[in-house]
Amino acid sequence: MHELSVTQNVLNVVLEHAQRAGARRIIAIHLVIGELTGFVDDSIQFYFDMLSPDTIAAGAKLAIRRIPARLRCRACGEEFTLKDSNWLCPKCSAVGGDILQGREFLIESIEIE
Numbered sequence: 001m002h003e004l005s006v007t008q009n010v011l012n013v014v015l016e017h018a019q020r021a022g023a024r025r026i027i028a029i030h031l032v033i034g035e036l037t038g039f040v041d042d043s044i045q046f047y048f049d050m051l052s053p054d055t056i057a058a059g060a061k062l063a064i065r066r067i068p069a070r071l072r073c074r075a076c077g078e079e080f081t082l083k084d085s086n087w088l089c090p091k092c093s094a095v096g097g098d099i100l101q102g103r104e105f106l107i108e109s110i111e112i113e
């Protein structure tokens, strides 16, 4: 399970930042996750709830923004959004392409008090 280690990483990073900022509590964590990472929101929430209780991030809200996968066709240059894992170019039906976005995984911001 991928999500356990990434969630542990997120928690480490936000705790470090919050402590440096002198926070008493972390209220919310905003994450940006690309569709191609394969990460499932519910799994991240699950691991977060498991890992965070003894920290100042306990009870923090995870706000996850998904980034759709976008590809550029290598044959015709058409840019398209991946839907239902269909990697065919809508214009020329070539398979696959260069990934423009969708592999993101980052902490956008945190809310503390």
Ligand SMILES: [Zn+2]
Binding pocket: 073, 074, 075, 076, 077, 078, 089, 090, 091, 092, 093, 094
């Ligand atoms: Zn094409």
